[in-house]
Amino acid sequence: MTQAVKILKTEAKAQQYKVYGKHVYGNLYGCDPELLSNPDYLKKVIEEAARRGNMTLLDIRYWSIYPGVSLVAIVLESHITVHTWPEYMFATVDVYSCGEHTNPEAAFEYIAKALKAERYEYEVSDRSLSK
Numbered sequence: 001m002t003q004a005v006k007i008l009k010t011e012a013k014a015q016q017y018k019v020y021g022k023h024v025y026g027n028l029y030g031c032d033p034e035l036l037s038n039p040d041y042l043k044k045v046i047e048e049a050a051r052r053g054n055m056t057l058l059d060i061r062y063w064s065i066y067p068g069v070s071l072v073a074i075v076l077e078s079h080i081t082v083h084t085w086p087e088y089m090f091a092t093v094d095v096y097s098c099g100e101h102t103n104p105e106a107a108f109e110y111i112a113k114a115l116k117a118e119r120y121e122y123e124v125s126d127r128s129l130s131k
Contacts, residue, residue: 019129021078024104025094026122031115033086037067045114046073046080053107055080055097077102082111091115096127 035041039062050057056076063070067087073080077099084091093111095104105124112120 017128018131020100021098021127022104023096023125023127024108024122026120028091028112028115028117028120030118031089031091033089035115036084036086036091039064039069042069042071042082045111046071049107049110050075052110053104054102
């Protein structure tokens with residue numbers, strides 16, 4: 001069973017801001033090491049995470065740093081990044097969105113499930129500009 005720990009910093013409320021921003025970032029533990037070292041699989045995971053987060057995917061770049069992989073996805077609303085350490089069954093994930101219509105938390109949680117994390121923890125920060 002996957003365990004999740006959420007640390008809530010602040011929740012953005014779109015009607016109170018000139019610029020809306022929500023940043024979800026955290027660590028995944030006990031992930032499948034084969035998945036963490038497979039850039040093609042990770043690219044598909046990010047594509048689906050962007051879709052589930054209702055984000056507009058513009059581009060994905062990745063670098064294989066054997067045995068790990070670093071991926072950066074640029075979405076119209078901001079970015080998604082994943083950095084992996086298969087030898088430790090560990091990954092870090094960052095999902096940031098400036099779109100009121102998006103759900104970066106759903107994107108983060110999809111990535112955690114797709115990498116078969118035994119547990120994960122994340123924080124949610126308000127990156128908005130107040131009126």
